[in-house]
Amino acid sequence: MEADKTQKLLKEKLKEKGLKVTHQRLLVLSVLEENSGSHMTAEDIYDLVSEDYPEIGLATVYRTLQLLWDMQLVDRINFGDGCVRYEIGHLLNGETKHNHHHLICKRCNKVMPFDDDLLESLEDHIEKATGFHVLDHELKFYGLCKDCMKKQR
Amino acid sequence: MEADKTQKLLKEKLKEKGLKVTHQRLLVLSVLEENSGSHMTAEDIYDLVSEDYPEIGLATVYRTLQLLWDMQLVDRINFGDGCVRYEIGHLLNGETKHNHHHLICKRCNKVMPFDDDLLESLEDHIEKATGFHVLDHELKFYGLCKDCMKKQR
DNA sequence: CTCCTTGCAAATTGTTTGCATACCT
DNA sequence: AGGTATGCAAACAATTTGCAAGGAG
Numbered sequence: 271m272e273a274d275k276t277q278k279l280l281k282e283k284l285k286e287k288g289l290k291v292t293h294q295r296l297l298v299l300s301v302l303e304e305n306s307g308s309h310m311t312a313e314d315i316y317d318l319v320s321e322d323y324p325e326i327g328l329a330t331v332y333r334t335l336q337l338l339w340d341m342q343l344v345d346r347i348n349f350g351d352g353c354v355r356y357e358i359g360h361l362l363n364g365e366t367k368h369n370h371h372h373l374i375c376k377r378c379n380k381v382m383p384f385d386d387d388l389l390e391s392l393e394d395h396i397e398k399a400t401g402f403h404v405l406d407h408e409l410k411f412y413g414l415c416k417d418c419m420k421k422q423r
Numbered sequence: 424m425e426a427d428k429t430q431k432l433l434k435e436k437l438k439e440k441g442l443k444v445t446h447q448r449l450l451v452l453s454v455l456e457e458n459s460g461s462h463m464t465a466e467d468i469y470d471l472v473s474e475d476y477p478e479i480g481l482a483t484v485y486r487t488l489q490l491l492w493d494m495q496l497v498d499r500i501n502f503g504d505g506c507v508r509y510e511i512g513h514l515l516n517g518e519t520k521h522n523h524h525h526l527i528c529k530r531c532n533k534v535m536p537f538d539d540d541l542l543e544s545l546e547d548h549i550e551k552a553t554g555f556h557v558l559d560h561e562l563k564f565y566g567l568c569k570d571c572m573k574k575q576r
Numbered sequence: 577c578t579c580c581t582t583g584c585a586a587a588t589t590g591t592t593t594g595c596a597t598a599c600c601t
Numbered sequence: 602a603g604g605t606a607t608g609c610a611a612a613c614a615a616t617t618t619g620c621a622a623g624g625a626g
Contacts, residue, residue: 290600290605312591327608332591350501352616353590373555382555388545393564396537401569402526410561411546416554443580443625465616480583485616505591506615 273303276343276358283341294319294326298334302344302358309347309355309381347408349374349381360406371408375415382415426456429496429511436494447472447479451487455497455511462500462508462534500561502527502534513559524561528568535568 280299281291301318302310316331335356338344347355349372373382393404433452434444454471455463469484488509491497500508502525526535546557 288605292600292606294607325608329592329609330607333606346503348501348503350499350507354503373549373553373557375555376558382553384549384553386545392539395539396526396564400526400535400537401572402528402535402564402566403568403572404526404564404566405529406565408563408565411549411555411557412559412561413555413557415556419554419556441580445581445625447582478583482584482617483582486581 273300276303280343283343293323294330295334295337297323297326298331299338299343302356306358309349309357311353311355315356347372349410351379372410373415374410374412375418376412377414377418380415384411426453429456433494433496436496446476447483448487448490450476450479451484452491452496455509459511462502462510464506464508468509498559500525504532525563526568527563527565528571529565530567530571533568537564
């Protein structure tokens with residue numbers, strides 16, 4: 271149901287640019303959609319798409335992710351663990367803004383989401399103070415999770 | 424003057440762990456200190472250290488940066504351009520907290536610092552709400568800088 | 577004298593590119 | 602048909618690792 275809407279949007283945007291609607295592009299987007307909430311690497315996505323469509327190549331996944339990102343259909347996140355991660359775009363995600371942040375444990379590397387929209391007003395302030403037009407933000411907190419705090423020597 | 428303090432701290436931390444004080448380690452830290460405010464890649468640091476100490480190897484720089492990061496003497500930043508960047512740790516930087524953020528222009532890739540300590544209270548809130556102990560945060564705003572806004576078609 | 581550390585080169589890992597073929601429109 | 606997309610393998614770039622030799626405590 272939601273998925274239909276997403277696909278339709280992708281098809282529109284492709285047509286707009288004279289690009290083609292292919293199996294691979296639809297599949298990558300749908301995997302991202304089915305796993306909304308997880309932070310997936312290109313390899314993760316490749317593995318999942320491969321289940322339905324084994325002949326896909328990893329390079330195509332990279333090219334498609336780049337494309338989806340250019341079209342603002344997916345978000346990129348980087349936890350500094352050496353690979354870029356993707357999730358379904360916040361524009362498609364129901365919410366009007368991207369207001370979920372990440373708590374990253376320095377010891378066990380667990381990543382937890384955290385919701386807050388405190389930053390809206392800060393964005394307005396930035397625009398007025400610097401002339402920089404904010405489109406999106408990314409906020410990460412590094413520290414120790416509850417479990418690791420307990421285990422702390 | 425400040426540099427002495429930094430070196431002393433490094434020496435202490437090394438001794439604490441039974442590790443050795445080497446030229447290379449001191450030099451990497453001092454380059455970072457001299458360039459406080461810039462966001463340097465391992466390669467940048469390697470080039471600068473090489474001027475004083477040409478026999479250093481790039482691998483040593485990587486190993487040293489890892490070490491300094493473990494010891495909380497330097498901060499890591501990732502602008503998603505394919506390489507990790509480093510700057511002198513906020514603990515050493517005079518301030519008590521790391522409250523400078525980044526405005527990243529999506530068009531020209533310029534990076535501008537932006538200071539604000541609005542997040543302190545948010546950190547307290549997180550600790551109470553989730554049990555996650557926050558050590559540091561990283562906040563990036565993506566958008567269009569003043570110049571690129573003007574040039575906008 | 578013992579272990580930690582280094583430099584070098586080789587190995588890894590994530591990602592990109594070139595090219596001939598296959599596929600949308 | 603005509604140009605876009607794909608799969609594969611080779612190319613790349615940033616970072617890591619193995620190892621023998623050098624240096625700090």
